[in-house]
């Protein structure tokens with residue numbers, strides 16, 4: 001870690017992600033002779049390639065604006081680089097390297113042949129017109145296209161990048177390359193997208209939690225569920241939890257959270273989708289229609305009592321004090337929909353209390369797994385029906401859960417899903433790297 005810290009001293013999020021993996025994987029490596037002297041982890045923390053580029057675009061006032069674009073190609077030992085694009089003002093090299101690093105382990109866990117990558121830009125889509133977003137996406141792809149391809153690197157969405165942005169990005173790639181290929185995932189259904197991809201991350205996070213609960217003969221039925229975020233992942237995590245008989249009581253955005261004591265029903269969730277996806281409004285607008293709810297400005301929802309918590313907004317949104325509060329209020333299960341939403345102090349508290357805790361690289365892997373299924377369908381030039389993709393997603397989440405049990409079960413029977421996910425993800429990539437020599 002000293003060497004990694006020194007080399008990446010200005011990248012706190014990246015170091016946080018590496019530290020968590022190192023703590024669980026190094027003790028395992030020490031027990032396996034095949035890794036002796038191979039410095040596998042030290043090789044894995046250095047991106048195979050990290051690209052930054054200028055993204056110039058013209059706003060609606062005719063002013064020229066410049067953003068910074070990135071693509072981190074972290075590891076391609078088991079397949080083409082794969083991972084989302086994030087458009088958010090907080091995007092930095094550190095944030096994208098942490099996401100790309102986690103993606104390597106996550107993609108390995110999915111059982112599909114995908115390496116890890118991540119990219120994006122410090123562009124803020126909030127308040128931008130549709131044509132500004134289109135011009136930005138076109139300019140971004142006019143440079144990114146050099147580095148990607150269906151067998152090289154396949155980007156997708158993440159924060160601030162949904163099906164609209166994927167459409168603009170895909171259009172420019174197709175024009176420049178004069179090719180119709182599966183170079184991006186999260187595409188629209190009429191041009192190569194997969195059914196269930198929009199729902200997959202949120203649904204998968206719930207399926208993973210279902211698997212965890214099953215080990216204790218419990219289910220979502222009649223449980224109180226608290227969710228943060230109100231974007232793609234949060235919306236579909238809420239939808240599936242409601243379908244399974246739970247009462248979802250919170251959603252949030254960067255302005256604060258809503259608490260609806262009576263529960264967010266399917267009808268209320270449809271209103272949230274209209275507010276967030278169509279009107280581009282804030283979650284606080286929810287209370288104008290539903291008087292049973294209150295809005296708490298500037299706060300995260302973790303003080304609300306719940307049985308199951310699903311952080312689905314962003315990194316480090318749930319700290320040690322939040323974790324203690326959740327535990328005190330009776331929370332039995334935390335399934336991360338976002339990437340690295342819990343701080344190291346929060347994870348420690350969950351482990352100390354021995355509650356069910358799934359790290360995002362296991363529990364939110366359903367999104368990228370379904371992206372993998374989209375790639376397969378594109379290669380086959382065929383589309384699977386909704387139920388078939390959903391069944392495959394469920395099976396993958398159950399297989400990831402089994403891998404976590406295999407590597408994460410401790411002597412007293414408690415399952416450390418962080419350890420399980422990190423080691424299971426590591427083994428597949430490490431073995432491929434060993435087989436391919438020092439590359």
Ligand code: NDP
Pocket residue numbers: 090157158159160161201229230231232233234252253254255312313314315317337338339364365367368
């Ligand atoms: P969206 O852009 O659809 O939604 C993001 C949500 O998180 C919004 O409610 C947003 O609020 C909130 N949010 C974003 N940044 C912050 C912040 N700094 N503080 C507080 N709230 C914030 O993104 P997704 O739903 O796709 O992504 C959510 C999380 O899930 C991310 O961590 C992402 O990496 C992860 N993820 C996404 C996958 C996918 O397939 N989309 C797959 C696996 C993981 P606001 O509108 O106010 O910004």
Ligand code: 2IT
Pocket residue numbers: 082083084085103106154155156157158185339364365367368369371
């Ligand atoms: O963090 C993630 O796994 C994603 N944003 C989805 C990546 C993908 O390639 O579908």
